[in-house]
Amino acid sequence: xxxxxxxxxxxxxxxxxxxxxxxxxxxxxxxxxxxxxxxxxxxxxxxxxxxxxxxxxxxxxxxxxxxxxxxxxxxxxxxxxxxxxxxxxxxxxxxxxxxxxxxxxxxxxxxxxxxxxxxxxxxxxxxxxxxxxxxxxxxxxxxxxxxxxxxxxxxxxxxxxxxxxxxxxxxxxxxxxxxxxxxxxxxxxxxxxxxxxxxxxxxxxxxxxxxxxxxxxxxxxxxxxxxxxxxxxxxxxxxxxxxxxxxxxxxxxxxxxxxxxxxxxxxxxxxxxxxxxxxxxxxxxxxxxxxxxxxxxxxxxxxxxxxxxxxxxxxxxxxxxxxxxxxxxxxxxxxxxxx
Amino acid sequence: xxxxxxxxxxxxxxxxxxxxxxxxxxxxxxxxxxxxxxxxxxxxxxxxxxxxxxxxxxxxxxxxxxxxxxxxxxxxxxxxxxxxxxxxxxxxxxxxxxxxxxxxxxxxxxxxxxxxxxxxxxxxxxxxxxxxxxxxxxxxxxxxxxxxxxxxxxxxxxxxxxxxxxxxxxxxxxxxxxxxxxxxxxxxxxxxxxxxxxxxxxxxxxxxxxxxxxxxxxxxxxxxxxxxxxxxxxxxxxxxxxx
Numbered sequence: 061x062x063x064x065x066x067x068x069x070x071x072x073x074x075x076x077x078x079x080x081x082x083x084x085x086x087x088x089x090x091x092x093x094x095x096x097x098x099x100x101x102x103x104x105x106x107x108x109x110x111x112x113x114x115x116x117x118x119x120x121x122x123x124x125x126x127x128x129x130x131x132x133x134x135x136x137x138x139x140x141x142x143x144x145x146x147x148x149x150x151x152x153x154x155x156x157x158x159x160x161x162x163x164x165x166x167x168x169x170x171x172x173x174x175x176x177x178x179x180x181x182x183x184x185x186x187x188x189x190x191x192x193x194x195x196x197x198x199x200x201x202x203x204x205x206x207x208x209x210x211x212x213x214x215x216x217x218x219x220x221x222x223x224x225x226x227x228x229x230x231x232x233x234x235x236x237x238x239x240x241x242x243x244x245x246x247x248x249x250x251x252x253x254x255x256x257x258x259x260x261x262x263x264x265x266x267x268x269x270x271x272x273x274x275x276x277x278x279x280x281x282x283x284x285x286x287x288x289x290x291x292x293x294x295x296x297x298x299x300x301x302x303x304x305x306x307x308x309x310x311x312x313x314x315x316x317x318x319x320x321x322x323x324x325x326x327x328x329x330x331x332x333x334x335x336x337x338x339x340x341x342x343x344x345x346x347x348x349x350x351x352x353x354x355x356x357x358x359x360x361x362x363x364x365x366x367x368x369x370x371x372x373x374x375x376x377x378x379x380x381x382x383x384x385x386x387x388x389x390x391x392x393x394x395x396x397x398x399x
Numbered sequence: 400x401x402x403x404x405x406x407x408x409x410x411x412x413x414x415x416x417x418x419x420x421x422x423x424x425x426x427x428x429x430x431x432x433x434x435x436x437x438x439x440x441x442x443x444x445x446x447x448x449x450x451x452x453x454x455x456x457x458x459x460x461x462x463x464x465x466x467x468x469x470x471x472x473x474x475x476x477x478x479x480x481x482x483x484x485x486x487x488x489x490x491x492x493x494x495x496x497x498x499x500x501x502x503x504x505x506x507x508x509x510x511x512x513x514x515x516x517x518x519x520x521x522x523x524x525x526x527x528x529x530x531x532x533x534x535x536x537x538x539x540x541x542x543x544x545x546x547x548x549x550x551x552x553x554x555x556x557x558x559x560x561x562x563x564x565x566x567x568x569x570x571x572x573x574x575x576x577x578x579x580x581x582x583x584x585x586x587x588x589x590x591x592x593x594x595x596x597x598x599x600x601x602x603x604x605x606x607x608x609x610x611x612x613x614x615x616x617x618x619x620x621x622x623x624x625x626x627x628x629x630x631x632x633x634x635x636x637x638x639x640x641x642x
Contacts, residue, residue: 243511244511246514247510247511247512247513248509251492254489255489255492258489264470265487267476268472268500
């Protein structure tokens with residue numbers, strides 16, 4: 061059995077390296093801007109879904125307000141660049157962590173209040189906070205430019221190369237989110253988060269400091285989303301309150317996680333790789349209509365009805381079952397723990 | 400010497416007085432039973448002692464130090480474990496993971512390193528073997544039978560090495576063979592120095608196991624003593640049979 065285990069581990073590692081190599085080489089393989097634009101947004105959602113999953117998947121606290129953190133990170137970088145007079149180029153990328161830090165501070169404050177509630181109330185509170193941020197961005201005209209939007213410096217590079225730096229920035233953040241998610245998933249802290257997901261009061265009864273754990277997960281998740289939002293702002297070069305603090309961004313990351321598998325490591329990646337290119341393909345072919353919303357609604361219904369636990373857990377269970385049936389020698393105990 | 404001392408505990412839920420000026424003490428090294436008719440406030444006393452609900456008045460001290468105002472996680476950290484009336488475990492974690500959640504670690508680095516340290520796992524497996532459920536270690540909690548869940552919950556609580564364990568109906572809803580096993584394991588853990596306070600309706604279980612019994616009626620203790628003494632106390636008979 062250990063040989064089998066080692067074999068599957070080698071296979072897994074090989075797969076990860078292969079996917080990563082393709083991701084690294086992508087701008088060289090297909091340099092035309094139409095493709096790399098899709099790649100930037102897809103990688104962005106890989107990062108967003110993975111970051112959201114750290115809170116939503118591990119602790120079971122469904123936040124529909126993460127778009128607020130996305131926009132906040134975006135505005136933080138935009139304002140930093142404007143006030144510090146940073147020239148366009150590669151320097152703005154170095155300030156992305158500062159935007160993440162700012163978002164983390166905001167998340168401590170919001171989490172402090174929001175995490176006094178649970179379940180449906182928590183969902184509503186996160187939505188409310190998101191709209192509050194949107195209203196602030198619209199009305200603090202002196203700071204944010206209000207409905208007129210906020211502009212970022214336009215980078216000096218162009219042509220086929222234009223998207224490439226943003227793609228690598230998004231790839232780096234997605235990789236960071238995955239590394240953090242992986243580390244948390246197998247840590248003592250992560251086990252505490254999963255215990256909270258299963259039964260919060262019971263977790264408290266066996267000594268898990270639930271408030272501190274939930275807040276930490278919330279802040280880590282928000283900070284990653286804020287950094288991704290910052291790169292997004294620099295990429296699109298102009299942000300408006302209603303488009304950067306957009307409930308649809310928040311809902312998209314949630315849907316991707318549900319499709320791929322809530323609480324799994326690879327599920328959010330898979331969900332983003334499926335949904336985001338599809339959405340952009342629809343946008344390219346049917347104009348910038350919101351037709352993709354109909355598709356999203358369909359996917360959401362499909363997931364709820366057919367794959368309530370998402371693709372990854374369902375497929376894993378199928379494999380386990382088949383392996384168990386294949387022969388008693390190779391069968392491990394019926395551990396259908398969907399990871 | 401008393402390990403747990405409860406003084407003048409009161410709790411009202413709206414107009415209902417659930418616990419009314421309740422004082423009791425649990426001697427170190429004892430297995431103390433807390434019995435009483437349904438609705439007499441036994442579980443509420445547990446919830447007050449372990450910090451799950453705030454008390455209206457009164458005080459609780461553990462090892463001669465007050466634990467008033469502390470939350471459940473802190474109280475567990477001080478050495479008071481508890482189980483729940485209907486065995487509560489983490490259904491989507493494996494039995495082994497269920498055992499690892501309560502293990503305490505010091506420091507941030509330890510918190511962010513692997514959840515399954517070898518010696519912690521070894522201790523967990525030892526406890527599972529002691530309870531005779533080691534064969535289900537890799538199964539999800541949700542896949543276990545009710546009896547196995549009860550044993551798992553007891554085992555998990557023991558992982559942080561508490562000095563006092565409050566058991567809410569350890570004998571509730573399980574078959575006679577398992578009942579005997581649970582009783583035996585509680586006794587053996589007690590021999591290792593762990594003090595128990597248990598709420599139970601199964602009188603023969605209580606009479607066999609407990610060295611001391613407190614009878615609660617309408618949120619207030621009406622009798623305290625050895626099982627034999629309490630059994631023949633007229634106030635107790637009144638409370639149970641109604642007078």
